[in-house]
Amino acid sequence: MKKYLVLPLLIVIFASNLLAEGSKDFDLSSASTTPKVLEFIRINYIDQARANPFEMLKAALNQVQKGVAEILVTFDGGNKFTITLDKATKKFAPKELKTLADLWAVLDDVYLFIQMHYHGTLDKQDIEYMAIDGMLSALDPHSNLLTPKIFNEFKVGTKGKFGGIGIVIGSKEGNLTVIAPIEDTPAWRAGTKAGDHITQIGEESTVNMSLTEAVELLRGDVGKDVTITVERKGRPAPFNVTLKRAIIKIESVQSELIPVGKRNVGYIKIKNFQEDTGKEFSKQLGKLRTAPNFSGLIIDLRNDPGGLLSQAVDVVDRFIPSGVIVSTVGAGSTFIDQEVANSQGTEPAYPIIALVNEGSASASEIVAGTLQSYNRALIMGTQSFGKGSVQSIFDLHDGSALKLTIAEYLTAGKNSIQTVGVTPDIMLIPEKIDKKEMDISEDEHENESSLEGHLTKYSANVKGESRYKLNYFQPTEKEDEEETRRREYSKKLDLNKDLAALFAAKIIANAPTDAHADLAKSAAPTITAIEKEQKALVAAELSNVGIDWSDCKSSARSSLRVAFSIQKNGENITKATAGDEIDLTLTATNIGSGQYCQIIGIIDAKDHALKNKEFVFGKLPVGASKSWSAKFKVPKTLPTQGLPFTVKFSEENDNRPSEFKAIVPIDGLKQPQFAFTYKLGIPEKTKVVNEPMPVGKTIPFYVDVKNVGKGPALNAVAIIKNDTDTKGVFIDTGRVKIGKLDPGQKKRLTFKFKIEPSLSKSAFKLEFTVVDQDLYTSLSKKIEFNAGSGIMEPPSGIWYEAPRISFEGTRFPIVTSSAKVHIEGDIKDDKKVKDYFIFVGDDKVAYASNPEETGKFRIIADLPVKDGNNLISVIARDELDLISRFNFAVERRK
Secondary structure, eight states, X not given: OOEEEOOTTHHHHHHHTOSSOSOTTOOGGGOOHHHHHHHHHXXXXXXXGGOOHHHHHHHHHHHHHHHOTTEEEEEOSTTOEEEEETTEEEEEOOSOOSSHHHHHHHHHHHHHHHHHHOOSSSOHHHHHHHHHHHHHHTTOTTOEEEOHHHHHHHHHHHHTEEEEOOEEEEEETTEEEEEEEOTTSHHHHTTOOTTOEEEEETTEEOTTOOHHHHHHHHOOSTTOEEEEEEEOTTOSXXXXXXXXXXXXXXXXXXXXXXXXXXXXXXXXXXXXBOTTHHHHHHHHHHHHHTSTTEEEEEEEOTTOOOEEHHHHHHHHHTTOSSSEEEEEEOGGGOEXXXXXXOSTTOOOOOOEEEEEOTTOOTHHHHHHHHHHHTTOOEEEESOOOOOOEEEEEEEXXXXXXXXXXEEEEEETTTBOOTTTOOOOSEEEEEEBOOTTSOBOSOOOOOOGGGSTTOOOTTOOSOOOOOSEEEEEEOOOOOOOHHHHHHHHHOSOOOOTTOXXXXXXXXXXXXXXXTOSTTHHHHTHHHHHHHHHHHHHHHHHHHHHTTOOOOOOOOOSOOOEEXXXXXXXXXXXXXXXXXXXXXXXXXXXXXXXXSOEEEEEEXXXXXXXXXXXXXXXXXXXXXXXXXXXXXXXXXOXXXXXXXXXXXXXXXXXXXXXXXXXXXXXXXXXXXOOOEEEEEEEOOOTTOSOTTOSSOBTSEEEEEEEEEEOSSSOEEEEEEXXXXXXXXXXXXXXXXXXXXXXXOTTOEEEEEEEEEEOTTXXXXXXXXXXXXXXXXXXXXXXXXXXXXXXXXXXXXXXTSXXXXXXXXXXXXXXXXXXXXXXXXXXXXXXXXXXXXXXXXXXXTEEEEEEEOTTOSSEEEEEEEXXXXXXXXXXXXXXXXXXXXXXXXXXXXXXXX
């Protein structure tokens, strides 16, 4: 059993890929995976006190009701709860809910009820996967279910190799695009270039194909050919490239020499810890050590999310002659295992600096923390993530797997870093100076302690203090995501602009080559020199934007008066509109008897777009006023509301003024709503007019799209794509840009596809979607085509639109002081309204099916709300499963 130490970013991937993996014939009443998971938890979970059956049940049912529209769960006090599934309702009142066996008995009963009454489109095995993943979320953020697809990807990630052609791909405006060819792979040798569009893989069109589907087609058995069709800028026509699949090795280790004067400093970057990381690290270290005047080593662990524990141990063992590298302890601090250093092959005592940041987690923290504990390396950077738990993978024998927290690790056998992380000896604080977006204060990063449900029982007691703090000027250079990914997969390192690596190299080069134990002490003069140089740079850059950042002292009492205003295009406004680019201006006046020095205001807000914006004033003498504006682009999707924020101040002499609170009033945009109708055109270049869908001929598919909403669509696009089960239909034109579409405006779109000889079924499905990419309003429908007759279901020539939701007479945002708010509204549809459901934030709080099955349905609901702003989403469906959404805000004031 391998122990994996991984960063919880994977959770996002799991949650988004839970569906569409189950068996269509799955009987939920005979589910067998859930009891297996519960048994693994009972035997192996690190903290049995957290395995609370009732909390796990609530989490399981909440996950299911989020994923299945027709299900609503209400908890009635004690262990009692009620499930409404469409028109069926059942009350559950378990007598016992004290053990995991009791939990399984209740879930088994729930599964039987769902099996009997659910007739929707989701596979029932996916519903079990939802319940399991929800149940695990009640334990901790790192215990979760790996569905079959995710489990396969997980195994590829830890092995570091697979059969493929060697390209990094992305989706750009519906086109499958090469982000970067990986060097020394079939695609690289064939001349594939970044920016190439892959329009076809084998016989499959890639138009609007998901990245997961594309990866599955490109990967395969080593030695087998795959043909891709490439469209390249500058080439008159697409061309085919046939590639023989090979073992693609994703490198986890890269190295370089950094010359500093006459000395050479080794640099090794570890991206993650996979099966060959330790071996590759030793190999590249050996090459670096042969360099003339080798002075020491930088181990770069920044943004290393972890991986295999054994490989982290191998890296540390190179530098520690004896002692415990890491201990693993389970429930009740029970000793499980420990890894001890082997004196054979230990490196000489040259200086080492390990670079870490908030993205360094798990295995990378073991390396940094243990080297620091044994005084073998200086740690430099920012506080690491703080994941001190160990997960094991348990195969569930249905293709899925359980990732379960079974233990915690202690670096050097004694130090917990859970929620705290590794504290750098040299804390780096980058200062970015740009009048449009200042960032010169120390940032607060997301870490283990910010994850909901993180383990606390095994947390470290105290966060360490850095020996040095080094503020430095970080030039602002914007790099797009594609360029970042190209660099990530390139074998060539470019460290010329990596200031942290260059600072580390300078510290090592200026230290005695045998001074590893006293490196912290010997580094002082170099750090002081760097600090002086950087301080002057920062002051000069701030002076260029009108800020006096000189050191000063004040013995008298200071006092600050603060005023807030909003501007758009240089004019004062009282309210912003969603999508506006505005200036948030603070005017600070020193009304005390002493000056302020290096004073900054920093926004604290729940809204991530507002959080951490800075108002930089610098020196503020007695009686002086100074204004500073922070740019803020209001998200276009925000409904009408007031965005509250708090400004917290910092000052060189710790003479901090009181916090300042304000609100940015926002008017939401009126929303578009789409309707569409469609028909087939006459196949191109065909003589038989009465054959609507001839094999091999290009068939036009016309779709008229109309905006029936109250506001314009800002950036609309429409696509068609093959349904999951559709094979043998080649899409030539599958994406049409609409752009702006005003209320009442209509546009005709032309798509094109071909029926391939390989089509084995008499009918096939295409999925049509129209979406406003700015406002996220969309409408989607699967259309079934009879390949012989061309008849479509739903029928062509009819307009289709989702239900219309209205709250006439209601003024938004709704303001209340109560814990509940009553809402009433109407749903209207040109067909039959099926149902509606309501979310408050992420919590599903209401569901109602339409008993009359008419085109009208009244919304009546009492919604629980929390203090502050609550986002309410009302979602309605009609009999064709066309869906609309109405969002608004409720502000609860104390």
